[in-house]
Amino acid sequence: MNVCVTIRQGSVFKKTQELYWTAGCHWKQAMDGMIMDDEDDCPELVPIETKQHISTEQIPVTIITGYLGAGKTTLLNYILTEQHNKRIAVILNEFGEGSAVEKSLAVSQAGELYEEWLELRNGCLCCSVKDNGLKAIENLMEKKGKFDYILLETTGLADPGAVASMFWVDAELGSEIYLDGIVTVIDAKYGLQQLTEQKPEGLVNEAARQIALADLTIINKTDLVNEEELGSLRETVRSINGLVKILETQKSRVDLSQVLDLHSFDSKDSTSLQEKLQFVKTTRPHLDKSILTVTFEVPGTVSEDVLNIYIQNLLWEKAFKNKAGLAMHVIRLKGIVSLRDKDHQVMLQGVQELYELEETPQVWDEAEPRVNRLVFIGRNLEQDVLQDQFISQVVNEEARRLH
Ligand SMILES: Nc1nc2c(ncn2[C@@H]2O[C@H](COP(=O)(O)OP(=O)(O)OP(=O)(O)O)[C@@H](O)[C@H]2O)c(=O)[nH]1
Numbered sequence: 001m002n003v004c005v006t007i008r009q010g011s012v013f014k015k016t017q018e019l020y021w022t023a024g025c026h027w028k029q030a031m032d033g034m035i036m037d038d039e040d041d042c043p044e045l046v047p048i049e050t051k052q053h054i055s056t057e058q059i060p061v062t063i064i065t066g067y068l069g070a071g072k073t074t075l076l077n078y079i080l081t082e083q084h085n086k087r088i089a090v091i092l093n094e095f096g097e098g099s100a101v102e103k104s105l106a107v108s109q110a111g112e113l114y115e116e117w118l119e120l121r122n123g124c125l126c127c128s129v130k131d132n133g134l135k136a137i138e139n140l141m142e143k144k145g146k147f148d149y150i151l152l153e154t155t156g157l158a159d160p161g162a163v164a165s166m167f168w169v170d171a172e173l174g175s176e177i178y179l180d181g182i183v184t185v186i187d188a189k190y191g192l193q194q195l196t197e198q199k200p201e202g203l204v205n206e207a208a209r210q211i212a213l214a215d216l217t218i219i220n221k222t223d224l225v226n227e228e229e230l231g232s233l234r235e236t237v238r239s240i241n242g243l244v245k246i247l248e249t250q251k252s253r254v255d256l257s258q259v260l261d262l263h264s265f266d267s268k269d270s271t272s273l274q275e276k277l278q279f280v281k282t283t284r285p286h287l288d289k290s291i292l293t294v295t296f297e298v299p300g301t302v303s304e305d306v307l308n309i310y311i312q313n314l315l316w317e318k319a320f321k322n323k324a325g326l327a328m329h330v331i332r333l334k335g336i337v338s339l340r341d342k343d344h345q346v347m348l349q350g351v352q353e354l355y356e357l358e359e360t361p362q363v364w365d366e367a368e369p370r371v372n373r374l375v376f377i378g379r380n381l382e383q384d385v386l387q388d389q390f391i392s393q394v395v396n397e398e399a400r401r402l403h
């Protein structure tokens with residue numbers, strides 16, 4: 001059974017079992033639900049009420065990800081020691097010996113640093129985070145007032161999508177914190193090699209997935225490469241994620257205003273999202289079978305119901321195939337859509353199988369034709385198929401309904 005969960009200002013849609021949510025919305029169970037596929041054939045959406053808590057005091061969380069040794073910890077240390085007027089709590093997640101993982105939680109404040117060590121038994125942040133890591137954040141939230149930003153470093157091999165989803169779907173947490181952005185650090189010297197690594201059929205290259213999900217990428221260790229090598233890495237990153245901002249640096253030294261407070265998942269920045277989407281181009285994959293970005297613009301106004309069916313067919317049912325007959329897999333989805341009966345622009349955000357439609361403060365200009373602008377990042381994507389389906393399933397269907 002599919003379940004619709006309402007959180008924050010918008011609605012997050014997730015394909016899962018009702019049982020999981022009513023049983024207390026356990027992250028690990030929700031994760032299982034994510035990979036669970038065809039057992040649940042009942043297509044109805046069951047809304048579950050959760051408290052709509054819109055707090056102005058929500059604390060931003062930035063996820064820092066990147067392949068092994070890329071420079072994540074260096075970035076965190078840099079941020080902690082740099083001058084800024086934020087009190088930042090940092091959650092590190094590092095592999096120790098064997099399967100045990102030690103997790104340190106440090107809060108840096110003016111002149112004061114306190115740290116807690118937590119041990120995670122099963123060695124995976126995304127699976128155990130609800131029980132351990134999120135506990136740490138929940139405990140941390142009790143110290144609310146002592147910090148105003150959270151940075152979370154994932155292990156090099158973690159799937160940031162799973163970690164991001166957790167912040168997104170956990171209503172309890174969602175009232176206290178919000179996901180500000182996903183920052184992916186890339187090793188200038190080994191990045192390309194990591195991205196080219198062939199994975200067994202059906203498995204995604206983790207380094208590529210981390211770039212697909214990123215709102216910001218930092219190509220680090222530029223001291224170790226020449227301009228040509230840097231250029232081809234830059235091009236490959238761009239071919240995967242046509243939307244992402246790319247910074248280049250050494251020792252992870254970056255302008256913090258480019259890293260923090262990105263508002264990548266909320267509509268606080270809707271004007272800039274709309275502008276940004278205009279400049280995104282469909283990319284050509286650089287690597288065989290790799291992730292790429294596809295974008296299109298279709299004029300018109302659509303109904304939310306019909307749009308939901310299109311998105312769910314794509315994200316959940318994997319019903320769209322490319323010309324080679326391979327199912328499309330979307331990892332990241334962003335868009336501005338024009339919904340019937342809404343004067344405001346509506347933002348579409350998706351991470352793997354989760355997505356959200358949220359009304360933005362931005363009002364459509366009466367004098368201009370309304371357009372739906374969508375950006376998809378994933379595997380086996382084909383622009384004309386996605387666009388044709390959008391026109392026939394969403395726009396034309398809507399027109400038929402009205403006439
Ligand atoms: N040459 C060079 N080395 C760097 C640079 N930035 C970081 N390093 C080194 O790269 C190594 C790995 O950096 P970390 O910050 O620990 O990388 P990480 O991504 O946190 O690594 P894991 O947590 O193990 O995945 C360290 O020895 C750093 O000193 C750089 O710009 N140039």
Ligand SMILES: [Zn+2]
Pocket residue numbers: 072073074094153
């Ligand atoms: Zn590290």
